Amino acid sequence: xxxxxxxxxxxxxxxxxxxxxxxxxxxxxxxxxxxxxxxxxxxxxxxxxxxxxxxxxxxxxxxxxxxxxxxxxxxxxxxxxxxxxxxxxxxxxxxxxxxxxxxxxxxxxxxxxxxxxxxxxxxxxxxxxxxxxxxxxxxxxxxxxxxxxxxxxxxxxxxxxxxxxxxxxxxxxxxxxxxxxxxxxxxxxxxxxxxxxxxxxxxxxxxxxxxxxxxxxxxxxxxxxxxxxxxxxxxxxxxxxxxxxxxxxxxxxxxxxxxxxxxxxxxxxxxxxxxxxxxxxxxxxxxxxxxxxxxxxxxxxxxxxxxxxxxxxxxxxxxxxxxxxxxxxxx
Amino acid sequence: xxxxxxxxxxxxxxxxxxxxxxxxxxxxxxxxxxxxxxxxxxxxxxxxxxxxxxxxxxxxxxxxxxxxxxxxxxxxxxxxxxxxxxxxxxxxxxxxxxxxxxxxxxxxxxxxxxxxxxxxxxxxxxxxxxxxxxxxxxxxxxxxxxxxxxxxxxxxxxxxxxxxxxxxxxxxxxxxxxxxxxxxxxxxxxxxxxxxxxxxxxxxxxxxxxxxxxxxxxxxxxxxxxxxxxxxxxxxxxxxxxxxxxxxxxxxxxxxxxxxxxxxxxxxxxxxxxxxxxxxxxxxxxxxxxxxxxxxxxxxxxxxxxxxxxxxxxxxxxxxxxxxxxxxxxxxxxxxxxxxxxxxxxxxxxxxxxxxxxxxxxxxxxxxxxxxxxxxxxxxxxxxxxxxxxxxxxxxxxxxxxxxxxxxxxxxxxxxxxx
Numbered sequence: 001x002x003x004x005x006x007x008x009x010x011x012x013x014x015x016x017x018x019x020x021x022x023x024x025x026x027x028x029x030x031x032x033x034x035x036x037x038x039x040x041x042x043x044x045x046x047x048x049x050x051x052x053x054x055x056x057x058x059x060x061x062x063x064x065x066x067x068x069x070x071x072x073x074x075x076x077x078x079x080x081x082x083x084x085x086x087x088x089x090x091x092x093x094x095x096x097x098x099x100x101x102x103x104x105x106x107x108x109x110x111x112x113x114x115x116x117x118x119x120x121x122x123x124x125x126x127x128x129x130x131x132x133x134x135x136x137x138x139x140x141x142x143x144x145x146x147x148x149x150x151x152x153x154x155x156x157x158x159x160x161x162x163x164x165x166x167x168x169x170x171x172x173x174x175x176x177x178x179x180x181x182x183x184x185x186x187x188x189x190x191x192x193x194x195x196x197x198x199x200x201x202x203x204x205x206x207x208x209x210x211x212x213x214x215x216x217x218x219x220x221x222x223x224x225x226x227x228x229x230x231x232x233x234x235x236x237x238x239x240x241x242x243x244x245x246x247x248x249x250x251x252x253x254x255x256x257x258x259x260x261x262x263x264x265x266x267x268x269x270x271x272x273x274x275x276x277x278x279x280x281x282x283x284x285x286x287x288x289x290x291x292x293x294x295x296x297x298x299x300x301x302x303x304x305x306x307x308x309x310x311x312x313x314x315x316x317x318x319x320x321x322x323x324x325x326x327x328x329x330x331x
Numbered sequence: 332x333x334x335x336x337x338x339x340x341x342x343x344x345x346x347x348x349x350x351x352x353x354x355x356x357x358x359x360x361x362x363x364x365x366x367x368x369x370x371x372x373x374x375x376x377x378x379x380x381x382x383x384x385x386x387x388x389x390x391x392x393x394x395x396x397x398x399x400x401x402x403x404x405x406x407x408x409x410x411x412x413x414x415x416x417x418x419x420x421x422x423x424x425x426x427x428x429x430x431x432x433x434x435x436x437x438x439x440x441x442x443x444x445x446x447x448x449x450x451x452x453x454x455x456x457x458x459x460x461x462x463x464x465x466x467x468x469x470x471x472x473x474x475x476x477x478x479x480x481x482x483x484x485x486x487x488x489x490x491x492x493x494x495x496x497x498x499x500x501x502x503x504x505x506x507x508x509x510x511x512x513x514x515x516x517x518x519x520x521x522x523x524x525x526x527x528x529x530x531x532x533x534x535x536x537x538x539x540x541x542x543x544x545x546x547x548x549x550x551x552x553x554x555x556x557x558x559x560x561x562x563x564x565x566x567x568x569x570x571x572x573x574x575x576x577x578x579x580x581x582x583x584x585x586x587x588x589x590x591x592x593x594x595x596x597x598x599x600x601x602x603x604x605x606x607x608x609x610x611x612x613x614x615x616x617x618x619x620x621x622x623x624x625x626x627x628x629x630x631x632x633x634x635x636x637x638x639x640x641x642x643x644x645x646x647x648x649x650x651x652x653x654x655x656x657x658x659x660x661x662x663x664x665x666x667x668x669x670x671x672x673x674x675x676x677x678x679x680x681x682x683x684x685x686x687x688x689x690x691x692x693x694x695x696x697x698x699x700x701x702x703x704x705x706x707x708x709x710x711x712x713x714x715x716x717x718x719x720x721x722x723x724x725x726x727x728x729x730x731x732x733x734x735x736x737x738x739x740x741x742x743x744x745x746x747x748x749x750x
Contacts, residue, residue, distance in 0.1 A: 031460040038456055142576075145546050154549035157480045158506050161488070234455040235484040238477050239547065241452055280445050280457060287408050287448070 010177075017173040018166065025165035033165055037233055039273035040168035041226045044175045046253035046265040048222030051179060053251065054260035054308070055188060056215045057195030058122070062133030063223050063250045065140040068242035069113045070106035070224020072144065075156045075237040077102035082160060099162040103228045110224025111217050113140075118216035123209055125198070137244050144239045155238030156231075163233040171229055175222050179262045182218070191215055195260070256297055258304030263311035268304070399438050399698065401426065401688065402445070402467030404457045404482060406474060409449030410577070411602065413630050414474040417674070418496055418681035419444050422471060424669050425685035435692045443467065447478060454478035455485060462489045468698055469494065469688040474677060476500030476549055479514075486513045490700040492707055494688055496680040497626070497649075499524060500553050504726040513700070515707050515726040517684040517715070518649055521550070524625045525557025525600075527647045527732045527748040532596055532623060533565045534746075540567060540623075541594035543585065543609065545601040546574040554600035554625045570594050575609070577602060582609050586616050596620050602627040607636035614640045621645060629676045634740045641737045645745060649676040650717045651733050653744045662716045676717070683715035 028036070045063060052060045078098060086094040113136075121132040144150045151157075182188045190211045193201035202208050231237040253272055257264030275293060279286040297305070306313075403422055405415030426440045434440055443465050445457035454473050461467045462485060470486055470493040473479045479498035486493035487506070492513050495503060499521045504514045532540060542559060545551035559569050570592040573585040586609070589597060597613070599606050599622050606628055613622070622644040629648055633641070652663045652673050662682065666674040674682075690713055691706035692698060713720045718730035736745035 031456075031462075031464040034456050034459040038452065141547075152549070153547050153552050154477070154480075154500065154502065157502055158484075161484065230452060234452050234481045236451055236455075236477075236481045238451055238480075238549075240450065240477050277456070277460075280460075286446055 010181075013173050013177050014170065017170060021166045021169035025169075028165060034233070035274070035277050037163065037165060037168045037229075038277075039270050040165075040172045041230050041233070042250070042253065042269040042273045043172050043266050044168075044222055044226040044229070045250045046257065046269040047172075047175045047179050047262055048219045048226070049250050050254050050257070050260065050262060050265045051182065051191075051215050051219045053254050054258070054265070055179075055183060055191040055195060056212055057198075057259070058212060058216070059127070059130040060133040060216070060219070061130050061244070061247050061251050062117070062135075062137035063219075064242040064244065064246035065117075065133070065137035066110040066113055066220040066223035067227035067230070067246070068140050068144065068239065069220075069227070070103075070110040071227030071231040071237055071242065072150055072156075073109040073224070074099075074102040074106035074228030075159055075231050076150075077105055078159060078162065078232065079156060095160065095162060099167070099232065103167075103225055106224045106228035107221040108224075110227070111221035113224075114217040114220025115213065118213045118220075122212040122216060134244060134247070137242075137247055141239045141242060144242075151237070153239060155236060155240075157236050157238075159232055159235045159237060161232065161235050163229045168229055168233075171225055175225070176262060176266065178218065178222070183262065187211065187214065192260075252294065254304075256294065256304055258306035258308060260308035261304065261306040261310055264304055264306035264309075267306070267311070397438050398441050399435060399692070400441050400443055400465050400467045401685070402443050402458075402461030402465060402470045402472075404445055404447055404454055404461065404470070404472035404478070406449040406478070407444070407446040409447075410604075411449050411475060413632060414497075414677050415446070417677040418472070418474055420670050421666070421674065421678035421681035422685045424666060425682050425689070427669075428665075429685075429689050435689050436698065440689070447473065449475070449478070451477050451481040455481040458482040458485045458493075459489075462486070462491050467491060468692065468700075469703060471496065471681070471684050471688065473498065476503055476553075479503045483511055483514045487511050490704070492688070492691075492700060492704045494684040494707070496684040497677055499626070500549055501725075501727075510725050513704055515687075515722060517680050517687055517717070517720065517728060518626075519730060519732060520727050521553035522557040524647050524732065525554045525559075526561045527734065528554075528598065528600075528623050528625070528645070529558050529561035529565060529567070530748055531645065531647070531734050531746060532562065532598075533567060535596075537595045537621075538567050539570050539592075539594045539596075541570055541589040541592060541597045542572045543582075543589065543597055543599045543601075544572070544574050545577050545605060547576045548601065550625075550627060551600045551602075555598065558598050558600065575601075575605065577605055579605065580608065582612050583616060586613050586618060590616055590618050594620060596623055598623045600625045600627065603630040603633040604636065607633050607641070610637050610640040610644065619643075626676055631672075631675070634737075637740065639740045642739065644737045645734055646737075646742075647732050647734050647748075648742075649732065650679045651735055651742065651744045654733070658714060658716055679716045683717050683720065686715055687713060687720060 049063050052058050081098045085091050086097060117136045121129055145153050190206045193206055194208050194211060198208055253268045254265055257268030276290060279289050282289065403419060405419050406412060407415045423442060426442050429435065430439050443461060445461060447454040447457050458470060461470060470491050473482060473495060474497050476498040479495045480503055482493060483503060490513060495516045497518050498516060499518055501520045501522065504511050504516060540562060542555050544555035563569065571589055573589055575582055575585060597620060599609055606624055610622055622641060624646040626648050628646040663674060666678060687707065687710055691710060692703055695702040695706035708722060710720060710722045720728045720730060723729055731747050731749045733744060734746045734748060735742040
């Protein structure tokens with residue numbers, strides 16, 4: 001019975017998400033869809049980076065590097081399987097299956113890259129990790145720009161447009177569920193302990209390096225997912241999409257939303273993506289307005305929109321009941 | 332102090348009655364319903380719009396659609412902001428002039444420009460917005476090939492013709508081996524520019540050349556590759572092939588290795604900021620041979636930064652304001668009157684791209700995407716400012732290039748090289 005309930009609980013967000021998303025995507029077309037899809041990809045990036053920067057208190061600024069690993073892996077796979085079709089099912093369904101395969105492969109590749117970078121460098125603390133991840137981001141970009149197999153600076157063009165609203169939405173659901181469940185698990189508690197005081201956590205028997213590496217690998221995998229979704233949305237995979245500026249954009253979202261707050265990251269990613277889109281009309285002043293928005297937000301709320309709390313902690317009355325409900329349901 | 336209200340809420344023993352929670356649930360459901368309704372309303376709007384172009388084919392056009400929207404995606408911000416601004420200014424000028432002449436098919440033209448900040452993914456979003464939200468008749472842009480590549484599939488799938496003014500990479504109008512039906516350009520392509528400079532160098536009796544490319548830039552890589560190929564075919568020798576990254580500040584180590592190979596010229600097909608710095612550092616190291624490049628050099632900033640270091644160098648370009656032909660001189664005068672500056676090649680090509688679009692719209696049987704597309708494809712012998720434009724089967728114009736030489740920190744007309 002318990003196992004059944006666990007399974008159904010884990011599956012519920014996906015099933016419900018799929019239904020709601022396909023409903024929304026039917027009504028949504030054109031510019032709103034692409035704006036929301038880009039915002040959704042940013043949510044995946046921000047929430048996954050929050051696992052490292054927010055939950056664990058490490059400072060990684062190389063998220064775009066892992067994104068690139070996932071993106072190129074997925075792009076190479078879909079390009080290779082472009083003219084292949086699984087027998088017995090329609091060409092669309094077969095493409096979607098291959099896309100799933102490509103995305104998963106991208107996640108795995110990004111996770112492996114995360115392990116390679118994380119294992120040696122997460123023994124470092126604070127600023128050192130930031131430098132290593134920034135360096136990794138640049139290394140990935142330089143490797144791509146010098147590898148003819150990956151299309152060098154021009155990148156891979158002519159990708160099929162496989163990303164749709166449902167794919168991005170399911171990615172967001174998966175990322176948020178991952179972050180929420182991680183935060184509530186033993187693993188999550190260990191990560192929070194590392195954030196609050198690494199020495200105390202170690203003294204209490206938390207294997208800090210191992211937990212940090214795990215968090216880093218998980219975050220990298222989801223960055224890879226975001227990369228795979230992005231390149232199949234714009235049908236172009238170029239190193240220009242994965243510069244350290246992209247990494248900083250994600251860090252800004254995490255810091256703005258509040259380090260450690262999943263809902264904060266979601267809100268910040270949404271606000272920043274939509275603000276940038278809305279400001280497109282003012283052209284030259286766009287970046288000025290964007291920067292002003294950030295400055296004002298950081299001056300008024302230095303801990304980010306939600307700090308380490310979630311949205312239901314801020315909305316007190318509603319939150320109390322939710323929290324009670326959750327506490328009553330879990331044992 | 333931020334924590335006060337929350338702390339109070341936590342200590343508060345007051346329990347919310349059950350009905351409030353029900354109300355909350357209801358509110359959540361309501362939010363969802365509103366969202367769904369909102370998206371549904373979006374749908375009806377989207378569905379209503381595509382029907383509009385069809386009645387436009389009828390003899391009496393609806394008075395509601397007396398305006399034609401032209402979309403422009405440009406890098407108005409970011410590292411290549413001058414490119415976007417020049418192009419946008421020129422397109423504005425073209426539209427103003429066309430409107431004074433009575434517009435196209437009796438309708439006034441309106442320009443809608445969206446910035447992409449120099450990022451491919453933003454170019455894709457901006458193009459989608461112009462196509463689906465603003466229902467543009469023609470899409471103009473982008474300047475850089477990497478952004479145009481992101482826009483091309485959108486133009487194709489939405490059946491909106493797109494003319495890129497200056498994207499010289501051959502792949503922009505190509506989808507694998509096929510030519511993209513809705514993507515055109517107003518400039519010659521990289522192979523031609525590389526070939527022009529290789530021919531010019533050979534004419535100048537230069538036989539040993541060093542190539543110094545920006546590896547992070549597809550434009551630079553493309554030009555360098557085609558230059559190398561043609562130059563070697565013409566009997567020249569590439570003594571060394573070095574690379575840099577856009578945004579680098581120090582090029583001395585690569586320049587020292589170039590200096591050691593004693594080339595007679597250095598091919599630097601980069602963008603203006605880097606090229607100017609490279610030139611200055613090359614002169615500081617005592618390299619006196621000419622530098623050669625492509626249209627990425629074309630910016631007034633080049634001369635501001637280079638401060639004379641580029642004297643004796645050459646670059647290929649689409650046009651020069653020194654060209655004595657009346658078409659060019661007339662355009663230079665009008666552009667100067669409007670913006671107080673001499674137009675660069677980006678402005679000229681932006682203007683030409685807009686003119687090609689207007690010409691095609693005038694000839695098209697109606698203003699739907701497919702008809703305009705057919706008309707653009709048939710563009711033949713059209714007199715643009717940058718030359719006579721005839722589009723070939725790959726949607727590339729066939730027209731000559733000019734080579735400019737830099738003397739006393741100013742570009743001067745040196746030669747015209749035909750295809």
